[in-house]
Amino acid sequence: MNVATTCPYCGVGCGLLARIDASGAVQVEGDARHPANHGRLCVKGSALAETVDLRGRLLHPLLRTSGGSLRRTSWNDALDRVAKGFGKVIEQHGPDAVAFYVSGQLLTEDYYVVNKLAKGYIGTANIDTNSRLCMSSAVAGHKRAFGEDIVPGCYDDLELAELIVLVGSNTAWCHPIVYQRIAKAKERSAPPRVVVIDPRHTATCESADLHLPIKPGTDVWLFNGLVAFLFQHGAMDTHFVDTHTQGFEAALAAAQTDAGDPAEVARICGVKLVDLLAFYAWFARCERTVSLFSQGVNQSSSGTDKVNAIINCHLLTGRIGKPGMGPFSLTGQPNAMGGREVGGLANMLAAHMELDNPMHRQIVQSFWQSPCMAERVGLKAVDLFRAIEEGRVKALWIMATNPVVSLPDADQVKRALARCECVVSSDIVTHTDTNAFAHVLLPALGWGEKDGTVTNSARCISRQRAFLPAPGEARADWHIVCEVARRLGFTQGFQFEDVHAVFVEHARLTAFRNHDVQADGLPATRRLLNLQGLAHVDRQAYASLSPVQWPVTSDGEGVARLFADGRFSHVDGRARFVPTPARMPAHAADRHYPLILNTGRVRDQWHSMTRTGKAPRLTGHIAEPFIDMHPHDALRCGVREGELARVQSRWGAMVARVKQSGGVLAGNVFVPIHWSGQFASDARVGSLVNPVVDPISGEPEFKHTPVQVEPFPVRWYGFALSRRALAPEGLSYWTSIQGDCFRRYELAHRERPPECGAWARTWLGVSDPDAADWLEYEDRSTGVYRAAYVIEGRIESCMFLSSRADLPSRHWLASLFVRDQLEEADRMALLIGEPAEPGVATGPTVCSCFGVGRDTLCEAIRAHGLETPAQITAHLRAGGNCGSCVPELRQLIAQVQGQADA
Known part of the structure; x- marks a missing residue:
C-alpha cells in the first residue's frame, strides 16, 4: 500500500508515495496529487529508497x-x-x-x-x-515590509508569470522541481522571460533569457536602481502606493541617492549597461512578474536590506497578491517555514x-x-x-x-x-x-x-x-x-x-486571540497565520490530512495568495517601504586575501551528506569537494586544474581539488558546503567562512569571505575502490564516497611509500596475496603503480597511484565491481589502466536518474547529430525523469558542436 508523505530535502516540499514491496525493499515515487510537484521528483527525492538502511544509524542512547x-x-x-x-x-x-x-x-x-x-x-x-x-533574512524582510513573515504567492504563479526573476538562486540544482515548472512555462506559446541574477554562471542560466553576473554584494544597488528607474519611467502604481503602503518617499530617496544613474549602477554591479537596462525595461513592462530569491540574497551581512530592496520593487508597482506576481522566498530546508x-x-x-x-x-x-x-x-x-x-x-x-x-x-x-x-x-x-x-x-x-x-x-x-x-x-x-x-x-x-495532540494545540494557538477587531475587551491581534480550520481535527482527519496552504479558514479551505485586498499585517494594514542604503560586505579582499569565497550546494548532495552520502546514484555526478576558480586566478595562484589546492581565510583553511568550470568571475572562488569529516580529510568550508552577520536577521555572510588560494604540494595522487571500508586517516588528503558495491577513495600524500606494493597490500587489507589473485604493475621511472585484489574471479579492491593527478577513469573501474566474474581482458585492462574495448568508459555521471555518463553522451551527440536535450532523451533516456541534468545536456551539445566546427 502506498503511503503519501513528503520529501525531506529542500523547501519545495514535494509529495511522495512510499511503499514496501513484497521483497521488503522500499519504493518511492512522486505523488501526482500533491500541488508542489504533481508527481515529479528530483534525483535526490528519487533516490530516497537508497538512504533508509541502518548503516551508521544511532540506534540506542x-x-x-x-x-x-x-x-x-x-x-x-x-x-x-x-x-x-x-x-x-x-x-x-x-x-x-x-x-x-x-x-x-x-x-x-x-x-x-x-x-x-x-x-x-x-x-x-x-x-x-x-x-x-539560510532564510532568517527573508523572515526579517517580510516582517519589516508586511508586518508578518509571509510568502504571499504560490507555485502556480510561475505558470502565469510574464517575467520570472531568479536572484541568488541556482534553482536548477537547489530547487529542481521549481526549475522544471519554470522550464515547462517556457514551452508556452507566449513564454515568460527569465532573468538570472547571480555572480556565477550556473546550470540555471542555461534557460535564461538574460544573465546578470553582478559582483558579489551589489544586489541592493541593482534593485535600488530598479526602484529609481521604475519611478522615473512612470511604472509606479500610484493608487496602490498611496492607499496601501507607507514610507515610499524615504525609500525612493535612498534609492535615488545610491543608484539614480543606471550607468553608475552597471559599473558598481559589474554588468553591461545594455543588459541592465533590458532587465529594468522588462520589469517595467511585465505586470505579471515573480521575483524568486534564495541564499544568494539571504546569506549576507546586508541580507535583510537585499530582501527589502526586492520587495520595494513589487510594492512600487503593486505586483503582489495577484496571480502571476509577487516576491517569493525559496526556502532551503523541508520545514524551515x-x-x-x-x-x-x-x-x-x-x-x-x-x-x-x-x-x-x-x-x-x-x-x-x-x-x-x-x-x-x-x-x-x-x-x-x-x-x-x-x-x-x-x-x-x-x-x-x-x-x-x-x-x-x-x-x-x-x-x-x-x-x-x-x-x-x-x-x-x-x-x-x-x-x-x-x-x-x-x-x-x-x-x-x-x-x-x-x-x-x-x-x-x-x-x-x-x-x-x-x-x-x-x-x-x-x-x-x-x-x-x-x-x-x-x-x-x-x-x-x-x-x-501536538498539532491540534499548535493550530489552536494560531487562532487564539487572532481577530480583526477588538473582542472581549482585548485589543485586536490579527495574524495571517491562522489554522482555525484545523484546530479541532480528530485523529482520523489528521491522519488523512491533505496538503493545504495556510491560512486555513473555518471550513478547512486554504488560501493560495495573500494581500490581494491590499491589507497587510501591520496594525494600520499598510505595507512598509523600507529604505535600503547600499553598502559593501564588511570584509573586503586585500593583498593577503585577494579572492572572494562563495559557498553553496551541488546538484545531487544535501547538507553534510549523512543521508545522500549513502546513495550510490548520487555520488557519480560530483564525487569530491572542489575549488572552482577563474583560469586567470588559478594561474596567478600557481594552481592547476585537477590538482590540490589550499584555501585559507582569516578564520580557517581547507583542501580540495581545483576546477575551472568557466562559471566563476575573476576574483572569486566557489566551494560546495557538503563535505564533512566523515567524507573528507580537510574539506569543511565552514571553517573558512566569515562569521560576520546581518545586524537585523543574524544571518551569516556565506557568500563573501576574503581568501587566498595556494598549491597543496603532494608527491603522489591516487584512488582506491574497495568492497569493504578502509581507513584513510593519516594521509595528507583523502575523500570517501559510496559507490555501487564498493566505496571509492581519492587519495594524495606528501611522501611516496618506499615500497608501493607492500604499502598497498597493507592499506587494502591483503594479508596473504598468495591466497588470491594479486595483480600489480609498477613503473618507478614515471611513478605509476596499479594493483588489484581478486578473490575467486571477483574483484575485491583496486588501487592506482601516480605522481600526476591525471589518473584512469574511476567510472570504468566501478563497472567491474558489479560483475560476479572478471574476464581475462579485464585483468589485463586493470594492469594497463584503461578498458580493453573502446566505449566502455562512460565518464563522470551527468544524468544520475539513469546513470548516463559524459563520454556516452558526447559520443551519442556526435554519432547521431543530436541537437536538443529531447533528442538525447529519446536516444539515452538522460534528462527524461527529473530534468536536473538538462542544463548540462545543453552544455554538452554546445561543446560537441563547437569541437566539430573547430
Missing part, C-alpha cells in the same frame, strides 16, 4: 565516558542525565545558561514542543535553528507572535498556562556558540543538525563545544563532526519513521507519514523533549498522547 568513548545506556538513564545536566545549570546559573540548537529537518510538532519548553517553561529564548543560516510558524527562532514566539511584544508574550503564556515566559530575545546561532565558548551558556541540546560543519568560523564551534559542560545531541547517525563532542547521544526517528507535518516555501502544510518501523530504540523528537520536560518538573503542558 549513548553516554560519553570519562575516557572519551561511548557506552550504551537505557533511555531512563539517558533522559535522567539530560534533565540532571540542564536542571543543575538552570539552578546554579539561571535559565539563560542553557540553550537549544535545532533544525529545519524537524517536523513542526517537534519544533513546537521544544520551543514551548524553552520559552514558556524554562524561561529562556536561547533556542535557535540552522534555518537561521514550519519552524518559523511555531517560533523556532530566538527572536520569535509561536504563532507568528513577537518575543519583544508584551501583549504577545501574555497571549502565549495565557494559552500555554505556563509558569513563566522568556522576556528578551535569545542568542542567535553565531552569537550562541560564542556565548558557549565564553562560558555564559553551559548546557546545549542540539537536534538534527551538524553545526561543526555548517556554521561559519566552524573551528570556533569546535572550541565552544569542547568547553561546554553538557552537550546533548538528538540525531539519527552516530558519528558526525558535532556528535564527537556530545556527552549524551539520543537516537531520533528519521524520515520514513517519524510522523507529523512540514510547511513548504509556499505555505503548504503537508504530512510526513511513517511507513517504516522505528529502528532500535529510536524515538520521536517531540516525545523525547516531553520526557525531559517532565523530569525537569513540568508535569503539566507536556502530556501529549501522540503527534496529533
Whole structure:
C-alpha cells in the first residue's frame, strides 16, 4: 500500500508515495496529487529508497565516558542525565545558561514542543535553528515590509508569470522541481522571460533569457536602481502606493541617492549597461512578474536590506497578491517555514507572535498556562556558540543538525563545544563532526519513521507519514523533549498522547486571540497565520490530512495568495517601504586575501551528506569537494586544474581539488558546503567562512569571505575502490564516497611509500596475496603503480597511484565491481589502466536518474547529430525523469558542436 508523505530535502516540499514491496525493499515515487510537484521528483527525492538502511544509524542512547568513548545506556538513564545536566545549570546559573540548537529537518510538532519548553517553561529564548543560516533574512524582510513573515504567492504563479526573476538562486540544482515548472512555462506559446541574477554562471542560466553576473554584494544597488528607474519611467502604481503602503518617499530617496544613474549602477554591479537596462525595461513592462530569491540574497551581512530592496520593487508597482506576481522566498530546508510558524527562532514566539511584544508574550503564556515566559530575545546561532565558548551558556541540546560543519568560523564551534559542560545531541547517525563532542547521544526517528507535518516555501502544510518501523530504540523528537520536560518538573503542558495532540494545540494557538477587531475587551491581534480550520481535527482527519496552504479558514479551505485586498499585517494594514542604503560586505579582499569565497550546494548532495552520502546514484555526478576558480586566478595562484589546492581565510583553511568550470568571475572562488569529516580529510568550508552577520536577521555572510588560494604540494595522487571500508586517516588528503558495491577513495600524500606494493597490500587489507589473485604493475621511472585484489574471479579492491593527478577513469573501474566474474581482458585492462574495448568508459555521471555518463553522451551527440536535450532523451533516456541534468545536456551539445566546427 502506498503511503503519501513528503520529501525531506529542500523547501519545495514535494509529495511522495512510499511503499514496501513484497521483497521488503522500499519504493518511492512522486505523488501526482500533491500541488508542489504533481508527481515529479528530483534525483535526490528519487533516490530516497537508497538512504533508509541502518548503516551508521544511532540506534540506542549513548553516554560519553570519562575516557572519551561511548557506552550504551537505557533511555531512563539517558533522559535522567539530560534533565540532571540542564536542571543543575538552570539552578546554579539561571535559565539563560542553557540553550537549544535545532533544525529545519524537524517536523513542526517537534519544533513546537521544544520551543514551548524553552520559552514558556524554562524561561529562556536561547533556542535557535540552522534555518537561521539560510532564510532568517527573508523572515526579517517580510516582517519589516508586511508586518508578518509571509510568502504571499504560490507555485502556480510561475505558470502565469510574464517575467520570472531568479536572484541568488541556482534553482536548477537547489530547487529542481521549481526549475522544471519554470522550464515547462517556457514551452508556452507566449513564454515568460527569465532573468538570472547571480555572480556565477550556473546550470540555471542555461534557460535564461538574460544573465546578470553582478559582483558579489551589489544586489541592493541593482534593485535600488530598479526602484529609481521604475519611478522615473512612470511604472509606479500610484493608487496602490498611496492607499496601501507607507514610507515610499524615504525609500525612493535612498534609492535615488545610491543608484539614480543606471550607468553608475552597471559599473558598481559589474554588468553591461545594455543588459541592465533590458532587465529594468522588462520589469517595467511585465505586470505579471515573480521575483524568486534564495541564499544568494539571504546569506549576507546586508541580507535583510537585499530582501527589502526586492520587495520595494513589487510594492512600487503593486505586483503582489495577484496571480502571476509577487516576491517569493525559496526556502532551503523541508520545514524551515514550519519552524518559523511555531517560533523556532530566538527572536520569535509561536504563532507568528513577537518575543519583544508584551501583549504577545501574555497571549502565549495565557494559552500555554505556563509558569513563566522568556522576556528578551535569545542568542542567535553565531552569537550562541560564542556565548558557549565564553562560558555564559553551559548546557546545549542540539537536534538534527551538524553545526561543526555548517556554521561559519566552524573551528570556533569546535572550541565552544569542547568547553561546554553538557552537550546533548538528538540525531539519527552516530558519528558526525558535532556528535564527537556530545556527552549524551539520543537516537531520533528519521524520515520514513517519524510522523507529523512540514510547511513548504509556499505555505503548504503537508504530512510526513511513517511507513517504516522505528529502528532500535529510536524515538520521536517531540516525545523525547516531553520526557525531559517532565523530569525537569513540568508535569503539566507536556502530556501529549501522540503527534496529533501536538498539532491540534499548535493550530489552536494560531487562532487564539487572532481577530480583526477588538473582542472581549482585548485589543485586536490579527495574524495571517491562522489554522482555525484545523484546530479541532480528530485523529482520523489528521491522519488523512491533505496538503493545504495556510491560512486555513473555518471550513478547512486554504488560501493560495495573500494581500490581494491590499491589507497587510501591520496594525494600520499598510505595507512598509523600507529604505535600503547600499553598502559593501564588511570584509573586503586585500593583498593577503585577494579572492572572494562563495559557498553553496551541488546538484545531487544535501547538507553534510549523512543521508545522500549513502546513495550510490548520487555520488557519480560530483564525487569530491572542489575549488572552482577563474583560469586567470588559478594561474596567478600557481594552481592547476585537477590538482590540490589550499584555501585559507582569516578564520580557517581547507583542501580540495581545483576546477575551472568557466562559471566563476575573476576574483572569486566557489566551494560546495557538503563535505564533512566523515567524507573528507580537510574539506569543511565552514571553517573558512566569515562569521560576520546581518545586524537585523543574524544571518551569516556565506557568500563573501576574503581568501587566498595556494598549491597543496603532494608527491603522489591516487584512488582506491574497495568492497569493504578502509581507513584513510593519516594521509595528507583523502575523500570517501559510496559507490555501487564498493566505496571509492581519492587519495594524495606528501611522501611516496618506499615500497608501493607492500604499502598497498597493507592499506587494502591483503594479508596473504598468495591466497588470491594479486595483480600489480609498477613503473618507478614515471611513478605509476596499479594493483588489484581478486578473490575467486571477483574483484575485491583496486588501487592506482601516480605522481600526476591525471589518473584512469574511476567510472570504468566501478563497472567491474558489479560483475560476479572478471574476464581475462579485464585483468589485463586493470594492469594497463584503461578498458580493453573502446566505449566502455562512460565518464563522470551527468544524468544520475539513469546513470548516463559524459563520454556516452558526447559520443551519442556526435554519432547521431543530436541537437536538443529531447533528442538525447529519446536516444539515452538522460534528462527524461527529473530534468536536473538538462542544463548540462545543453552544455554538452554546445561543446560537441563547437569541437566539430573547430
